[in-house]
Amino acid sequence: MRAVGVKEYGTTPELLDVPKPTPGPGQLLVRVEAAGINPVDSIIAAGVYGKPPLPLVMGVDFAGRVEALGAGVSRYAVGDAVFGRAQGTYAEYVVVDETGPVAAAPDAVELKTSAALPTAGATALGILERAKVRGGESLLLIGAAGGVGTFLTQLASARDVRVVAVTRGDESVRMGLFGAAVTIDATAESVPDRMERDEYPEGVDVLVDLVSSDKAAFAANKKMVHDGGVAVSTRGAVSEHGSVQSGVEEIAFLVEPTAEVLAALAKEVDAGTLKVFVDAEVPLEQAPQAVARIQGGGARGKTIVKL
Ligand SMILES: NC(=O)c1ccc[n+]([C@@H]2O[C@H](COP(=O)([O-])OP(=O)(O)OC[C@H]3O[C@@H](n4cnc5c(N)ncnc54)[C@H](OP(=O)(O)O)[C@@H]3O)[C@@H](O)[C@H]2O)c1
Incomplete structure (x- = not known):
């Protein structure tokens, strides 16, 4: 074949x-x-x-x-x-x-x-589960325009989560259609400055970093999360003692696409909540x-x- x-x-x-x-x-x-x-x-x-x-x-x-x-x-x-x-x-x-x-x-x-x-959808659903997102939280999503990001933006906003989507290039129209409350073009402005000035000076509840592959970059992004919040990396960039040091729980996410998760994704697609x-x-x-x-x-x- x-x-x-x-x-x-x-x-x-x-x-x-x-x-x-x-x-x-x-x-x-x-x-x-x-x-x-x-x-x-x-x-x-x-x-x-x-x-x-x-x-x-x-x-x-x-x-x-x-x-x-x-x-x-x-x-x-x-x-x-x-x-x-x-x-x-x-x-x-x-x-x-x-x-x-x-x-x-x-x-x-x-x-x-x-x-x-399967992979991107199960990752998006799994992250919401692991980070115990129940609805009403603020979520900073870095790398929002790709596979995982477009699914996660939709699944989170359908749960009344306020998603701040970070992209490279102006993706505000599309990310808005997927439910992002705000889209920040990281090539046009500093994400930490914008978050500090306009969005969440006190820090967000949840960071999902789909981009940083090294611990220093992830740690820098984690500073935009308030104490007691959660920071998720899909690229294994968590620090060894970060949660203890900063009061922010770190999660090194690993996807587990079971039949149950796939069935849940199919249901979201059939319900129209996931495009x-x-x-x-x-x-x-x-x-x-x-x-x-x-x-x-x-x-x-x-x-x-x-x-
Ligand atoms: N641990 C796990 O179980 C698991 C599961 C799924 C995925 N992953 C990993 O998670 C990452 C994302 O997966 P994916 O499927 O969504 O990848 P993808 O479809 O390639 O999307 C990645 C997105 O990030 C954007 N991006 C890159 N650098 C950026 C930056 N500095 N700021 C803002 N956006 C940026 C890219 O666009 P531009 O290049 O135009 O910026 C692209 O839109 C990958 O590294 C993947 O291997 C891990």
């Missing part, structure tokens, strides 16, 4: 011809309709999280239809529209355990669009270029690979 991945860790992704997988007991064979691109795809392909066998098919998010069932499968039938996570989704087929991270796709969007949801912003759709042959573009920054919403 056709796929895109790497023959050596850290090399440029390319078109591959790899064997079509067969579903084992309890597994679904899914004919992939689209794969979502995430920053983590390149990190996995660089061998950072381990050295799975090569060639390595890239991608973790998929949407598609169940084509065949392994022995004993009871939750799904052939033809079901599903979305979820599996390693190697830039490919015509993937297998996934029926009890794994897979759920019925939402009805309100085209099936291919659901491929944008999926697909900025670009590329055919499989152009996945390597799309991955390179995203690595270079500038993501707006999600990019999907159409199989």
